[in-house]
Amino acid sequence: MNYVKVQISTVGIPDYMVDVITYNLGEIGFDSFETDSNYLCSYVKQTVYDDKSLKTVLQNNKYSTEIITGKNWNEEWEKNYFQPIVIEDKCVIRSSFHTNVPDVQYNILIDPKMSFGTGHHETTSSMISWILEDDMTNKSVLDMGCGTGILGILAKMKNASSVIGVDVDPWCVSNATENTLLNNVDMKVILGDAESLSSYQFDVIFANINRNILLADMNKYVGCLKNGGCLYMSGFYSEDLAMIREKAESLGLTYVSKKDKHNWVAAKFVK
Secondary structure, three states: OOEEEEEEEOOOOOHHHHHHHHHHHHHOOOOEEEEOOOEEEEEEEOOOOOHHHHHHHHOOOOEEEEEEOHHHHHHHHHHHHOOOEEEOOOEEEEOOOOOOOOOOOEEEEOOOOOOOOOOOOHHHHHHHHHHHHOOOOOOEEEEEOOOOOHHHHHHHHOOOOEEEEEEOOHHHHHHHHHHHHHOOOOOEEEEOOHHHHOOOOEEEEEEEOOHHHHHHHHHHHHHOEEEEEEEEEEEEEHHHHHHHHHHHHHOOOEEEEEEEEOOEEEEEEEO
């Protein structure tokens, strides 16, 4: 599977506008982002990429595009982006090519390939913080839109009784399965969407996706969440929380709290 890399010059653009651009790119299918002092690099599956939509979002911004093959994608991550990350001084996320890492309670091996979820993005790191904070012991867990499988893997390390990861992307299913083996955890990963959930019941659900999918599929999540169970949702901005909360409460959920980093939110609800 190939991706399109779009490199956007952010010189002279205020941070809040970079956030707006990132948000709008997410709305047209971009699912991975990296920033430095001069550029925002965004990635989208080549099959999803639409040049007309991109021009509408970026308008007069200077940018360039590049096709990233599966092999080159991995090389790009290894050389430039994926560095070990420590969260809450309890969890380190690293890849197999990292050797000098801190000694912490949870050591997660992730080879990201083309899948989202390394802990670097604010949504993933906030969801990891929730998992570290809350008790997963003997809980049945769903990692919806699992990407690399990182959230489910950590839940299993925290003694969840069972974990299922679900993703619509065959590549993510393959990658998440490989990562469960790297970490020697028992986690089932299946190809599917929210329609795949009807036969299951969970104590805990993680859904780190995006605002529109969360709103569209939330009723399915609630339908397979046990009474007293927790739904953690992320992948949206602070200004979207009211919309997410309104939908959740209309489905019988109670808002508990949120974690936010750089305007990205991870919210917890209880049924």
